[in-house]
Amino acid sequence: MPSTTTRTITLTGPDAAGFANAQFSSDILSLAPGRWQWSGWLDPKGRVRALLQVARVSEERFVAVPRGGDAQALAQDLARFVFRAKVKIEVSQERHTADGDALADGEARETDDGVLTLGEGDASLRIGASEGDDAWIARHIAKGFAWLPDAALGTLLPPALSMERLGAVAFDKGCFPGQEIAARLHFLGGHKRHLHAARVEGETNLANGQALRIHGKDAGVVLMHVHISNSPTTLVVLDDTATQEETLDIDDARLHLISTFAE
Template identity: 40%
Template sequence: MSFKPNLAANACHPLPGHGILEVSGPDAAAFLQAQAMNDVAALAPGRWHWNGLLTPKGRVIALFALVHAAPSRFLMVLPDFPAEELASRMKRFVFRSKVVLQPLPWVAAAGPSPAFAAADAVLDGGDGGLALDMGGEDGPRCLWLLPSGHPSLAAPDAAVASAWHAADLAHGLPRLPEGQREAWTPQMLSLERLAAFSLKKGCYPGQEIVARTHYLGQAKRGLVRLAGESLQPGLAVDAAGQAVGTVVCATGDGREALAVLGADAPGDLAAGGQPCRRLPLREGLRRPA
């Protein structure tokens, strides 16, 4: 998975709110397989997929990209959860496993897109940097994972960060602020669109709820993309004066959002007293499970 990135100086703009947690050691794969909702055992070195951690009641604590960087070494790329906080939380379940949880002083940044052999391929620049294909229906995007101080890192750019966040939402990737953690099941967030959880792997926290919801057909709510004004997380979505859902996350300007709505919610919607309308979810962020 090596390549020559030829990254120019100041080519990559840091994305705020992203952390990187390294999980390494002889038992790293088994530890993650027992804790995470997707099939880590099926993730080959040099590949990545969407994954997450659930409460025992099947509610999403954190959603992340899981990179199998090398045998016995994984990187959890966390867009909305501090790596230090998640490491502390996960250490409670290490017990006697030979695994090390270490937040890395790395930066997740938006930068130039090289050619990827596959959508889930991890490209290694040979200088400590890794690249993930985050492209979708709207065109190519590349997420660079770079050590702090890397010469390709530029100053933060608010416009770049805003566009990245908006693209995540447009493609149905929920960005979970602290107030929306442990509030939704994977099906409520339509995470099957991202192949972010497994119904076939062994037990993990919340697995029983996820499986029951799937096999009994009880997923009565799902993710909807909305356009409106002053949209913000936690805002109730109404139809004909009745609450039909909740905004999960929104763009910085409040004009677009992802909300969890009932499957039978009518078309005329409002949030915060302002009318809003449905937008189609973009495709292309799904990665092999």
Template identity: 40%
Template sequence: MPTSKLAQAVTLEGPDAVAFAQSQFTSQVASLPDGQWQFSSWLDAQGRVRNLFHLARLADDRLLLLLRGGDATHFADALRRFVFRSRVKLNVLDECKLGTGESLPMHVVDTRGDVVRMGCGTHSLQLGARVAQDETWQLAQLRAGWPWLPDTALNEWLPPTLSLHRLGAIALDKGCYPGQEIVARLHYRGGNKRHLHRIQLSKAAMDGAELLRDNREFVRLLTVTTHSDSIEALAIMPDETANSMMQSTDITSDDGVAVRILESWAD
């Protein structure tokens, strides 16, 4: 998760901003009211998650995307290739800081001056040039199963692996968007064999690290947070591995990191 870094955020503005987002992203953007946000993602043609983000509708013709991992400039440059004749302008927000605000109902967006607050229930995310940066929101979001994607996890995982259906980031009742056929096939026919878990680690590890057992990867960490002498992480693991771990107290990696499942999320 980000540590004292600037927020990676992009705005989409113009008469076609919502229609363009509807055609590119996985959520039902067209039905999002002003002053609300939703989880959404942008997939590649193989259905893998290129970027995950909060998508907020600030006005009829203005959207704000707060990336949950990845670089905003790289994201905007890649997305511009698909603009063609759409009347939409993409802007990267420079010097935008991310911090924790007071509680605000889930999915509510509140703009005060140059500060945007996104309601997350028990807290809010604040974005702005003069926002005081802090990371107190990280543990609550980790425990809620809200993935934050390190660079090594971009363009790698399918939406059900990251539990994006549960977050409302995937719409199955809208027109085509990149990767839509893969999303529909996995939803209706199954086949996804990896899922998201909240785990406890006995030792500190880096975001995005691979944990090996018998020289084979059995856990891929997404984000790791330390609190009160405990280390928790969101991680991806094969269903077979998770089922085996459910039968024991923990499993130890080749480099001595004991892993225990605390919570699991299916599609």
């Protein structure tokens, strides 16, 4: 079976926690060893250049799992901000993702051979398995856990990915890149693109990263897509103006909205 792969970014050293907290959008300092949390790395304009799952596997060692994107390029860009901080940044080889057994939500475990398991309560996601398949994608679509195709990188603001719902953005921890824009959207609102899970009706096969258009106008983007029992489902970001009805005609497909995820 095909398997989504990623490369993890490891931050180690006495300043790893402070460095990660200054760069990533979540409250890394609150993360206890053996736990993981959602996070992100934003650009100065507040756009999400990386959606992350960050695990603190020991006091001075953090493993960030990029959900899409080029981990090597991200790590190189992160290294530009190290300056005098005592932190080492390393990128793993390509790793398979796979479903895992139930594990408490937020619990993180790492085996001696480097397999990282991130608990979701009713299941878990394993990073670094010797092989894997994409059975977890349907679950993550249902939960609104995005995996970003290249076309979506650096284009979406945190509300479009429901990052506050995930606890991936903290506004009481000090500065981080893009904080001003993210805070403005948090306190003033007004963002007009949101995350939806939808069932696909019709013969058209959607593709990750595909732009969605209604009546010739840009309406959103496909983030994840999967076929389960001949019932295709998808995770999409859509303009609010396009979601007045539960069923939408988009190009040659019809989307029946199942869930709308809060900011």
